[in-house]
Amino acid sequence: MDISVIENVLKKIRPTEEERAFVNGLMMELGEIAEETVEELGLEVKPYFVGSLAKDTYLAGDHDVDLFLAFPLETPPEELREKGLELGKAIAEKLDSHEVAYAEHPYVRASYKGVSVDLVPCYNVNSWRDVKTAVDRSILHTRWVNESIKGKNDEVRLLKRFLKGINTYGSEIYVRGFSGYLAEILVIKYGSFLDVLKKADFMLRQKIIDPENWLRKEPEIAMRTVKREVELDRPLIVLDPVDPRRNVAANLSWERYGVFYFNAMEFLEEPSTKFFFPEKAEAGDYLDELRRKGTHLVTLIFGKPDLIDDLLLPQLEKSARGLERALEREGFGVLGWNCGYSGDKAFIMLEVERVERPAVKIHPGPEFFTERGRDFYRKNERVWLRGKMLYAEKRVKENILDVISELLEKNQASLGKNLREAVKDADFLVDYVPSELEGEAYLFLSRKKEGLKV
Amino acid sequence: MDISVIENVLKKIRPTEEERAFVNGLMMELGEIAEETVEELGLEVKPYFVGSLAKDTYLAGDHDVDLFLAFPLETPPEELREKGLELGKAIAEKLDSHEVAYAEHPYVRASYKGVSVDLVPCYNVNSWRDVKTAVDRSILHTRWVNESIKGKNDEVRLLKRFLKGINTYGSEIYVRGFSGYLAEILVIKYGSFLDVLKKADFMLRQKIIDPENWLRKEPEIAMRTVKREVELDRPLIVLDPVDPRRNVAANLSWERYGVFYFNAMEFLEEPSTKFFFPEKAEAGDYLDELRRKGTHLVTLIFGKPDLIDDLLLPQLEKSARGLERALEREGFGVLGWNCGYSGDKAFIMLEVERVERPAVKIHPGPEFFTERGRDFYRKNERVWLRGKMLYAEKRVKENILDVISELLEKNQASLGKNLREAVKDADFLVDYVPSELEGEAYLFLSRKKEGLKV
Numbered sequence: 001m002d003i004s005v006i007e008n009v010l011k012k013i014r015p016t017e018e019e020r021a022f023v024n025g026l027m028m029e030l031g032e033i034a035e036e037t038v039e040e041l042g043l044e045v046k047p048y049f050v051g052s053l054a055k056d057t058y059l060a061g062d063h064d065v066d067l068f069l070a071f072p073l074e075t076p077p078e079e080l081r082e083k084g085l086e087l088g089k090a091i092a093e094k095l096d097s098h099e100v101a102y103a104e105h106p107y108v109r110a111s112y113k114g115v116s117v118d119l120v121p122c123y124n125v126n127s128w129r130d131v132k133t134a135v136d137r138s139i140l141h142t143r144w145v146n147e148s149i150k151g152k153n154d155e156v157r158l159l160k161r162f163l164k165g166i167n168t169y170g171s172e173i174y175v176r177g178f179s180g181y182l183a184e185i186l187v188i189k190y191g192s193f194l195d196v197l198k199k200a201d202f203m204l205r206q207k208i209i210d211p212e213n214w215l216r217k218e219p220e221i222a223m224r225t226v227k228r229e230v231e232l233d234r235p236l237i238v239l240d241p242v243d244p245r246r247n248v249a250a251n252l253s254w255e256r257y258g259v260f261y262f263n264a265m266e267f268l269e270e271p272s273t274k275f276f277f278p279e280k281a282e283a284g285d286y287l288d289e290l291r292r293k294g295t296h297l298v299t300l301i302f303g304k305p306d307l308i309d310d311l312l313l314p315q316l317e318k319s320a321r322g323l324e325r326a327l328e329r330e331g332f333g334v335l336g337w338n339c340g341y342s343g344d345k346a347f348i349m350l351e352v353e354r355v356e357r358p359a360v361k362i363h364p365g366p367e368f369f370t371e372r373g374r375d376f377y378r379k380n381e382r383v384w385l386r387g388k389m390l391y392a393e394k395r396v397k398e399n400i401l402d403v404i405s406e407l408l409e410k411n412q413a414s415l416g417k418n419l420r421e422a423v424k425d426a427d428f429l430v431d432y433v434p435s436e437l438e439g440e441a442y443l444f445l446s447r448k449k450e451g452l453k454v
Numbered sequence: 455m456d457i458s459v460i461e462n463v464l465k466k467i468r469p470t471e472e473e474r475a476f477v478n479g480l481m482m483e484l485g486e487i488a489e490e491t492v493e494e495l496g497l498e499v500k501p502y503f504v505g506s507l508a509k510d511t512y513l514a515g516d517h518d519v520d521l522f523l524a525f526p527l528e529t530p531p532e533e534l535r536e537k538g539l540e541l542g543k544a545i546a547e548k549l550d551s552h553e554v555a556y557a558e559h560p561y562v563r564a565s566y567k568g569v570s571v572d573l574v575p576c577y578n579v580n581s582w583r584d585v586k587t588a589v590d591r592s593i594l595h596t597r598w599v600n601e602s603i604k605g606k607n608d609e610v611r612l613l614k615r616f617l618k619g620i621n622t623y624g625s626e627i628y629v630r631g632f633s634g635y636l637a638e639i640l641v642i643k644y645g646s647f648l649d650v651l652k653k654a655d656f657m658l659r660q661k662i663i664d665p666e667n668w669l670r671k672e673p674e675i676a677m678r679t680v681k682r683e684v685e686l687d688r689p690l691i692v693l694d695p696v697d698p699r700r701n702v703a704a705n706l707s708w709e710r711y712g713v714f715y716f717n718a719m720e721f722l723e724e725p726s727t728k729f730f731f732p733e734k735a736e737a738g739d740y741l742d743e744l745r746r747k748g749t750h751l752v753t754l755i756f757g758k759p760d761l762i763d764d765l766l767l768p769q770l771e772k773s774a775r776g777l778e779r780a781l782e783r784e785g786f787g788v789l790g791w792n793c794g795y796s797g798d799k800a801f802i803m804l805e806v807e808r809v810e811r812p813a814v815k816i817h818p819g820p821e822f823f824t825e826r827g828r829d830f831y832r833k834n835e836r837v838w839l840r841g842k843m844l845y846a847e848k849r850v851k852e853n854i855l856d857v858i859s860e861l862l863e864k865n866q867a868s869l870g871k872n873l874r875e876a877v878k879d880a881d882f883l884v885d886y887v888p889s890e891l892e893g894e895a896y897l898f899l900s901r902k903k904e905g906l907k908v
């Protein structure tokens with residue numbers, strides 16, 4: 001292993017002493033402001049820094065602050081919501097600027113000295129049994145990582161940068177990759193960046209990673225988690241060191257794990273900084289791709305419903321898959337689909353083998369010697385037999401746009417429930433996309449978007 | 455039921471008294487010639503008339519003679535073959551003209567007073583236990599029908615003419631319909647022509663027809679026959695009244711039974727002479743059919759191997775199905791196939807959805823985390839994942855003729871074994887056939903050939 005690659009990368013991603021001093025100063029200052037404001041408002045709230053800054057696993061130049069405002073467990077949810085927002089705003093007033101953002105509870109996103117500062121109300125939990133909202137675990141995560149990391153912070157930085165470089169970092173719905181916390185757990189478990197890469201195959205076979213021995217300490221709860229996640233066919237089941245009910249890798253998809261798997265293999269064979277800092281994908285012309293492949297691109301464009309990504313993207317995917325299945329059924333071979341949004345327009349792209357089909361289709365019927373067989377015989381014009389099965393010729397629409405219109409009209413394509421109306425009003429485009437989607441169309445058609453090997 | 459239809463048909467198909475007198479005179483004369491010749495050659499052979507003439511179930515004007523020459527059971531097969539042919543020739547010498555024809559054994563086909571006379575050597579069997587060659591049962595069949603028919607000869611004539619009219623008569627390989635003997639059994643079993651039609655559905659449900667109670671008299675042998683034929687999924691199992699080992703309906707296909715089924719239904723609903731004497735199918739232009747349907751016709755023409763129909767046709771069908779499957783796999787939707795021969799040229803026609811496909815195909819691979827997955831990843835250019843499965847883009851030939859050439863070259867289409875070389879040297883035609891196949895192409899594309907309802 002040529003160690004110089006890793007050294008070179010570390011030089012770029014390890015925060016300098018100046019950056020550390022700045023970040024530490026910033027945290028100190030913010031902590032004081034927070035405590036002072038808590039006192040002013042007469043609240044019993046403890047501020048905690050969480051996230052990669054608090055764990056010292058942040059990448060150079062990437063130092064957003066997560067300041068959590070922990071309320072006593074006995075605080076009613078409504079009060080937490082209200083007072084939490086009030087406190088966040090009061091702190092933010094002392095910073096440079098702010099706005100209110102929304103997750104499970106509203107929180108304040110402020111800016112201070114050029115750094116983004118999230119002020120998030122939560123409960124002051126001491127154990128997984130106390131956890132009430134999704135953000136409550138962050139304090140426990142930060143504590144666990146800091147207790148367990150034992151100086152391997154740079155190894156985490158390497159893994160995070162590697163995952164970013166190969167486009168598998170982030171557990172958001174539109175990535176479905178590795179979260180920062182998962183990267184930390186893997187380094188803690190396997191010892192180093194390189195060890196995690198070497199374990200890419202082993203991990204998948206072992207399937208279950210349980211750093212805090214929940215399967216021994218809480219066998220019933222942990223087994224329930226394992227069973228549930230096995231049924232959901234997750235690539236990995238990483239029992240959260242701070243909560244046996246949770247799979248840290250629940251959002252990791254097979255696709256993203258596969259990308260990690262092959263990049264790990266290739267990096268170990270031939271290390272290069274390009275895994276960490278890839279060149280920007282070469283832009284290309286989607287029309288050239290269509291010509292080269294001899295395929296066609298059908299794009300549906302419609303108003304993006306006002307939904308958060310966690311709801312919108314699965315529904316877009318469901319709709320794309322529904323259209324794929326329906327078009328396959330109708331004899332238009334679908335090579336792939338892609339969906340997303342740009343501004344206030346959502347889109348579904350389908351790469352198809354052809355846009356025209358014959359005017360007749362063979363309609364398979366039932367066995368001839370049945371009531372349904374006799375009906376089929378009576379109802380259809382041209383009928384014949386193969387073996388004991390009836391077949392008939394059926395006239396169909398030839399153009400794919402007519403077929404899609406008909407499928408939508410007759411509700412014969414399964415769509416995401418909040419998208420049905422929007423998709424029905426979609427504009428259809430064939431072998432053409434508006435300029436803002438040209439890049440997207442190219443990445444999709446060239447497979448550079450899914451990008452395992454292109 | 456309007457009885458006049460049946461009366462009108464009977465007038466046409468019942469032999470006149472003149473024809474009967476001629477036929478009976480002919481048989482008497484031929485019988486005498488045969489016995490005289492047997493004596494001249496010093497043979498111990500008994501001549502039998504078999505077939506529809508001997509059973510008085512022939513249709514007016516359709517009176518070919520089957521004269522069987524029954525040798526003693528102890529005659530060795532080679533002797534039967536030799537002496538049988540010798541005797542046949544000696545008899546034929548006294549008739550107008552003759553030639554040698556070939557089945558299991560050679561026989562003589564003579565002509566006398568404008569009538570075709572088959573002189574077929576066989577064994578003089580008294581029971582199914584004696585049966586040695588396929589033709590031996592004919593004597594038993596004739597005897598059984600004559601003992602059982604009880605004057606219903608015209609009912610058989612009606613059924614035979616009906617089956618001919620709807621193109622389901624004949625157990626030959628290129629028809630796979632009802633044999634004359636099967637028609638006789640059905641009339642004897644159910645009582646009349648109309649009763650047979652009324653039983654079209656019932657028969658299929660009952661499945662087993664056993665007029666001589668073999669299942670009681672020879673349960674073991676009869677059950678073995680039933681089991682074998684059930685496994686072969688025959689539409690009907692008619693235990694031969696003279697041989698419990700044989701299904702009289704073994705050659706009857708589901709397709710031909712289906713045609714009978716629906717025509718019986720329609721005739722009973724609305725009787726008409728057109729079922730017995732259909733108008734000739736209207737000729738049409740195959741190119742118009744292609745235009746109307748938006749499909750394409752690919753025809754392979756090649757030298758007809760010198761094989762009898764019983765061998766050639768199944769191999770042609772196998773080859774057509776092999777090409778159908780291979781082309782389907784390659785993404786050219788196949789709507790149907792047709793095969794046959796005309797003169798010394800055999801042909802396979804395939805109706806396809808398109809003759810050009812995209813230049814790339816999606817090549818599905820294995821799960822990524824396997825040895826085969828890693829190989830697949832290394833070997834292919836553009837690779838991506840859906841779930842845990844790998845996929846790659848593969849460049850392929852676009853034109854169907856190039857694809858067929860490649861399939862044949864690489865032996866990737868299953869062909870009849872005596873046709874492999876011939877098919878590889880075939881000429882390919884797209885949307886065009888030589889003039890002698892234009893009618894065939896039209897009947898195929900318009901489905902008038904399979905003709906259940908067109």
